[in-house]
Amino acid sequence: MLERGTAAATAGERTAISVMRMERRSVMRLKTWDARDPPGLRLADAPAPLPVGVGMVAAGDPRVLCIGPGEWLLIGTPSGRPAPAGLLRLDGAKTEDWSLVDLSSGACTFAIDGSASRDLLSKGSGLDFHPAQLGTRRCARTRFAQIEALIECLDDERRFELSVARSYAAYLESWLANATEEWR
């Protein structure tokens, strides 16, 4: 198994892609049980409310990914600590209508970079990775290489993050190594 931070497929001179297993970072799942989308929910000191459209991503630290109705992932930097629940505040809603669960230890993320990123992703998932469908600051949950995954587009052209459950890391690493063979 690769050490964290090393490449599953490295970029050579003519290589169109690199895949890197990322360091552990803070991942929190925020879920509300209010039937309505809570437009006022925001992180403390954040300039804007949480995104409410499924698949939308708000930049910042942590990055906020809306992965379902009333459901977000808060993704921090590798060295960041999970955000305590107290950092959240609700504008115009009951404060106890949400839960925050730390999932930092259960996720494994691969950074995919290169002009062939979308081609690589299309080998594992039936999603449409065209920039018009999954462009910058967009994410989607999908079935990737037979397993549940979260894919986030960081850049229109080439940069993505692919997150799966930690137990599948070794399998996915092998899968990615096989799938990137044609670009080595």
Place this chain on the structure above:
Amino acid sequence: MRFRFDGVPLSGQAGDTLAAALLANGVRILSRSFKFHRPRGVFSCGVEEPNALVQLGSGARAIPSARATITRLHEGLEAFSQSGWPRLDWDLGRAADWLLPFLAAGFYNKTFKWPGWRRYEGSVRRAAGLGRAPIDADPDGYEVRNLHCDTLVVGGGIAGLQAAMLPPGERVVLVEQDEQFGGCAAWDGSAIDGRPASSWIGAAVARLVGTADVRLLLRSTAVGFYEQGVIAVHERSLRPDGPERADGGPRLPRERLWIVRARRTVLATGAIEQPLIFCNNDRPGVVLAASARQYLRRHGVAVGRRIVLATNNDSAYATAGDLHAAGLAVIGVADSRPEVPGGCRAAMLERSIAVWPGAMPVNTRGFGVLTGVRIGVLSRTGNTLQGGFDLACDALAVSGGWSGQLQLFSQAGGRLVYADTSGALRPECEHPLVRPVGAAADDPPAGAIGRRVAPVGDTRRQWVDLRNDVTVADLELAIRENYTSVEHVKRLTTAGMSVDQGKTSQPAVIEIVARLRGCEPSSLGHPTLRPPYTPVTMGALAGAERGPLYAPARLSPLHEWHASNGAELEDYGPWRRPAHYARPGEARADALARETRAVRTRVGLFDASPLGKIELHGPDARAFLDRLYINDLSKLEPGRSRYGIMLRETGSILDDGTVTVLSPEHCLVTTTSANAARVHAWMEEWHQCEWPHLHLAITPVTEQWATIAVAGGPAREVLRRAGLDIDLSSEAFPHLAVRTAMLRGRPARIHRVSFTGELSYEVNVPAEAGIEAWQALLEAGEDAGIEPVGVEALLRLRLEKGYLHVGTDTDATTVPADVGWGGVCERKRADFVGKRSLTLPENIRADRLQLVGLAGPDGGELPIGGHLRLPGSESPTDGWITSAGRVTLGDGQPIALAMLRGGRQHYGARVSVHDLGRRTTAEVVRPPFFDVEGARLHA
């Protein structure tokens, strides 16, 4: 380029297909027919080829039944014929041809009845010449890739190129099965807009290549249209030159399957020339006229030196002209139409080529290959002959009209109809997603067509489907046997059911069946046109999902420790887990006995990380769980756990585990390892669909935690030594309680639960801290003789305690009362999922299968799956063993859990156990088999 066919060294030109190269080398016989072992040669030049099927390569990279007509020649290619013994050109199997009268349609079904088809299958398949699938693992890579577009254009001929030129911004995929775009126009010398077609094609391709969001795929065939508008495209021969690129080029997969999702599909699939039907129309040398022209113009290969043409339409005249212009002897053109169009006649007169109107071949002659043809002169009605004449020739180029390739249209649900004017299948109506264009949609410009089937001759020698050796006589037999539907005729005779899917036979089958039934062909409908359009290799279908990537294996956070410390890893559900930790030279059974004994006499360490874990937050979390479990959870206090069983609506057991209240609005549920995802989905379904008003959030957290079970008498001391900073005494921390603590500076959640019957704690730490915690516990337990134990030992220990293992001891019919939990259900007043079903008469029958214990004879064995019979029972079975093992301490007596009819009524009885012809007996006992009072559990 050098290549070999049946071991004979030959040479060809770059750009040739294997069929073209073989023709150029004078190889006339390429195969033996499926049933009668008649010699067969190249018949066409494309995917429709019914004869020239060969085995490519050898060993692990061999491909059986490859069509030589679309196989690119490359240096060193090796091809083999698939039938003919001892040799292709001298085949003893030819004797089958003499038995032709006895080998009518359906003879397989009618003949090989006794003792069974399996007895004959091997030899019949060998005789049929179906090729040999490689046995060794394929060393090459394959892949499946997804593709989205607005418009998918299938076919890269002129019509396809035009259809692909759409406004900017439109996402277009153009697939072409050939090596080049342009279709026939790329080589037939035609002109477009006053300039050579090749020039127009080059400009069109360049324009498409330069357009954003347009993807062009060559050597790719759209093989099937599936639900939701999904189209499978098979891209082949990505690496035609061999498995590895010596120049270090990209390591491409050998083949690729594209899953294309298109908003709309344009079928520019063109048309395929159809044959004429007459006696002995299958001899090597009989070839489709347009194919003869393509071999000549594209590959510079002549299909013969003395050539006769036979047609029922205009298109063969272009072939005649080209063959003549190449200096070949074109003897004449027999045209089954009574009147030949003036233009065709004039073109032939110009070249002094004879034209015989109202004439068609009625028989051929030759030993092995074609040496001559008899042309019959049709009467005015076309139903009889007025006379005829013989011609010597070595090639007979035939054209029976054209039929559009509409398989995808049909698979998409589009209706086809036989068009009397062209003798072809045509779209009957429009389809919202699929639009045929060009020759696929319209009658090709081949003029009116004449007779396709000779009116006289032995119908047993008139081949309709060359691939499956189906003759007109077979169709006649089907009609005599009252197969009236063309689909049923197809099934009896197998016409159109082979790898070519009837591309050169279906219109003729419809026409002949209609004539035999005395109806119009257009009234008959058409047989189902099933995918795939052309064969797809198993490799392309599997893609990367083979070997280690076939099924994703889940690994525990402690996997690296297990792998480097002698664990024998096995798959349990989706998880790869240690079955046991073998010492050098130790047998599996010995390791199992050692590990179980370690837990019973000292202390064991078990990786329970795969145990499913789901957190529920919210004011209604407990109320929600109370509705899902049979147990009363309403009074469960924070810091305490309870074992619980969850039912389906039918009342059968779905899963079990513990429910822990961490705080008034925070619960933790554990599930069986294999059922974690199912239980989460089950909870979400009930919350989202049935009780959305309950305020809670459900979060699966299995992956977040490494879970380590410490089981055995000294477990408490081991945890203390490991540095846990909480009071572990039984009073402060009783059985089924939970505490949070710090373990070596990291937060940990400690559950006192047991699946072994011993004093046991489950230590949960964040996954990345799992190995550190595991090693800390091992060190702390060293003095106590701690040992890591695998899954097999755990299952043996829980068996001794009679603990239920859902999925092993239960099936989809087991209700709580069957496993001794009926009282809990009855005592719970509140409603829960499945409660109502528990009152059904079926679920309260006294003779239901019930879980009991079995004690076997000393030295004997109780086999899992062994069936039970009660004394005096006349039933074939009264139940079966679900789990089995031996007691850990003492004499090693065999024990088991079993589902037994009316089980609890039979405690003390002896049942017979039957397994694979062996018989033993066992006593029915009440579990558990060990520590009945539970003293160890509550220590």
